[in-house]
Amino acid sequence: MAIIRSHLTGHPYKPRREWPDQAHVQWGGHGLVFGEGKSYNTAFFEAFPRDGTAGFIRGEGATIADAEDNAFAQWEKFFECKSHGGxxxxxxxxxxxxxxxxxxxxxxxxxxxxxxxxxxxxVELGGWKKPISDMELDAISLGSTWNMNSQKVPEKFQKRLFLRARVFGVNIPKPPSFDEYEEFAGTRKREMRALYREYVSSCERAVAQYLKDKPEQESAVIEGVGTERLFSCLVASRLKKLKES
Known part of the structure; x- marks a missing residue:
């Protein structure tokens, strides 16, 4: 039996197809899709089969049922391929x-x-020498180098981001580690959130100072359309505000 994502357990729609056991599924009646030259709204159904057929399947349609049918047809195609030759x-x-x-x-x-x-x-050889990007600076300013946010940001990414910040002169403080420092033992959630806000503020100040010291670091907006350009505009706007703060 498929596992329905927790935020949809009370949703009136229920999957109609025989999805493989342990497959995670989710859906929505209105999903905004950005494409080349156009964007559109559609019902969608997404599945994460976990049976070796595919890691992710997304179906779209006029209704959620149509979207599920579309997604399931893809799963059947992938299953057929996996079962006959692999x-x-x-x-x-x-x-x-x-x-x-x-x-x-x-x-x-x-x-x-x-x-x-x-x-x-x-692994890209020499990747550490690549100049720090706008996306990285934005992530640093948002406190993404502290593992308090590890459910959203992988720990490996956090460590790499912290080291790249230091290498390129973004003087952010070392993120606290609750495993290393006994003084954090028993810290309440409210106090942890306060510590986190203080850390984020320190990161914002460090990025702002870096941008002021590096006038050549101009935020470039990606040409074209779609989510990549949208995120690029948001990042450029946030970095501009930090630089002017």
């Missing part, structure tokens, strides 16, 4: 010249198009 994974969506491969371990089946994380990430 998936043939590759890092790029299409074997075409110029098709940029995924480097984070995500792969596409070259037979059926299923997507799942099955390979190890490709």
């Amino acid at each position: 998936h043939q994974w590759g890092r790029s969506r299409r074997r075409a010249v110029g098709d940029k491969p995924y480097t984070n371990g995500g792969c596409f089946c070259r037979r059926c198009g299923a997507f799942e994380t099955v390979m190890q990430p490709i």
